[in-house]
Amino acid sequence: MNPNSAVERVKNHLSYKLGQELIKPTMGGGVFRLLKIARNHKIQKKLNSNLKYPPLESLKDYPQSLELQNQLGYRLGEEFLNAWKFWWCGGLLYFYLRIPSIKAESRAKQNIYPHQSYFKELLMRVKHIEAINDVFWSSKINDISFRGQLGQDALAYVLNDCKKQGFFVDIGAHNGLMVSNSYLFEQLGWKGFCVEANPKTFAQLKQNRQCDVYNFAVFSKNIGITRMATSCNSGLDTLELNLTAAHKARVEKGGEITYVQVPTITFDELMVNYPQISHIDFMSLDVEGGELEVLKGIDFNKYSFGCIAIEHNYFKDAQKEVSELLKSKGYRMLMWNAFDYLFVRDERIRWNY
Template identity: 30%
Template sequence: MPIKKNIEGGGGGLWRRSYTLPTILIVMALLGIVHLKGTYPLFGGEQVGSAINLTLDQMKTKDDDSDWEIKPLAIMKSRSQGFRPVYIYSNVTPDHMDQYSQEKQDQIILALTKANDIKANLNPRVEPPFFVDLAANDALVLSNTFFLEKNGWEGVCIEANPEYWYRLASFRTCTIIGAAVGGKPEDNGLEVNFALKGVLGGVVGHGTDNNEDNSANVVQVKRNLVSILTIFNQTNVPKVIDYMSLDVEGAESMVMEHFPWSDYSFKFLTIERPKDDLKEKLKLNGYKMVLVLTLYGETLWIHQPSVLLPLEEIWTIAGEYNNTYFSRVIP
C-alpha cells in the first residue's frame, strides 16, 4: 500500500506524492539514515548493527502479509576482505539426525561446559555457548559441533573443501566460511595448493600431512589463504569462545602461528596431534592439556583461568562417555 508523504519543495510550496515503502527505505539508505542488507549488499560500508535488515523481497511482501517477520540472513561485516556471499537453496533434511563426533568429543564438551557454567554461576546463560570448528568437513558425519548446535550452541564452521559446502549450508544453522586458513592478515590472498582428499585433505606444504611427496597424484586446487583473525573479525566471533575444534591435517601450527592470544580465548579445545611449537604457545597463554582422547592423538585442552573444574572432575565427566581410548595427562 503506498504511503502518503508530504515533502516541502525548494520554493516553499508543498507538493504531494505517493511513495512505496521500498522507495522510502532506499532513499533513506542513500541519505545514510538506514542501511539495507539482503541477499546481496546493496551499498558498501559497515553492515553489522544496522537499523533495518530487509531483503527487497521482504519489503515487497510486507504490506501483503500480516504475519510478516524480519528474519535477517547472516552476512559478513563487509566485502572489503575478499569474502563473497553465496546463498544455497536446500529443502532437504538429513537422513540421520543423530550424528556425533568420532570419539564423543561433542558430548564430552557439552557436559564439561554445563558443569563449568554451574561452577561459574553462568546457568542460565545470557548468550548461548559458542564454537569454532576448523576444519568442519561434513555437516553431520563425524562432526564435532553438530550435536552442540542441536543443543542450542552458535558458532562458525570453516571448511576449504567445496565438496562439503552444500551439506554444511543445508544442514547447519551456524555461519559457514569457505576458506583455507593461515598466516597473518597481511598475508591474506596468498595462494596455496589444497589437496582434495575428503576428511584427509588440506593445505599442501612442508610439515603438513599433505606434503608435496604424498600429494603428487592427488587432485589439488588453488586456494587463497585468509588469517584466522580476519575471519574472527568479519564474523563477530566473541572474545571468549567456549570450544574450538582444531583438526587441519598437520597444519594446526600454521593456522595458529600468529593467533592473537591476548584478544581471544577458548575455554575448551580439542586439537589433533598438535606439534611442539603449538603446545608451547598454548602453555605460555594459560592452556593445559588434560586428556588424550584417541589413539590417533586427539588432545583436550582447557584455558585454566576460564575453566573452574578440577582435573579429577574433568576426567570423571569425560570418562563417562566410554571412549575406546582414554589417557589422563597427569600434571
C-alpha cells in the same frame, strides 16, 4: 581485599581474625579485645553488603584457602564463635577448657591434609567421568546426537557445564555431519561458525549446516590465494604449504592428488564478523597438519577459549610446538585420544595430567 583470591577472603573471615588474636602468647584485653574485633568486622561487612563475590570453589587459590582453614588460628576462632553463642551458660569456660583438644585436632588435620587434597582431586576426576557417562545415556533419552569421532563433542559439552547457549568455532569442518565435533552445539542452539577450505566439500557443508559457514583456508597470516592438495579421500585434504612427504603418501592412497586454488584468512579476520564475541566456548581444529599455523594467527590477548580440540594424528613433529604455544598462552592439555588433544585453561585443571 582481593575478591578473586580465596586466601585473602578466608583471611577476612571473622574466625580467622579472632584466631590470630587467640594464638598470641599474651592476649591483652582478653574477651573485650575479641568483641572489639567482632564489632569492627560487623561494621565492615555491613559497608560491603552489596558486593558480589565469585564462589570460593571457582578461584585458582581455593586449595590454599582450605589449608588455611585447617590451621590452628582459624580453628580457634571458629570454636570461639560457637562458644560465644552460649556465653550465658558457661560457653566461654568450655572453650578455654577445650583449647588443648583443639590444638591436637588441628595438628592431626595438618598431617592428613595432603592426602585429603589428593582424594578430593580424585573424587572430582571421578565426577567428571560420571558426568560424561551421564551425558551419553541422557543423549538417548533427550534425542541429543553426538557425532564426534571419539566423543570430543561430549567432552566439550561436559567441560562447558552442559549449557544450552554458547559460541563454537569449527575449523576444518569437512561436510559438517561426518564425525563432526560441532554439530551437537548447533543442534543445542549455540551460535558459531564452520570453516572448510575445499570448495567441493564446502558445498556439502553449506547444505548440511544452518550456522555461518566460510570457504577459506585458515592460516597464520593472509597470503591471498594458495594451493590445496586433494584426492578422493577428502578427509585428508591439506594445504600444499603443510604437505609433508609422509602425508602426501597417505593422500595418494585415496587416488591421484589434484590441486585447487583456495583463499586464505586468519582466525582474527574471521572473528571481525562477530565483534561482540571475545570468548569461544569450544573450538575444534582439524586441518591435517596446519593446526600450528592456525594457532599462530590467533590473538590470545583478545580471545579466550573454554576448551580446544586439536587433531594431532600423523603430525608428530608439530605436537610439541602446539602444546608449548598453548601453554605459553595459559592453556594446558587435559586429555588426549588417538586423534585429538583437548586443551583447557590452566585454572580448569583439577587433577594432574
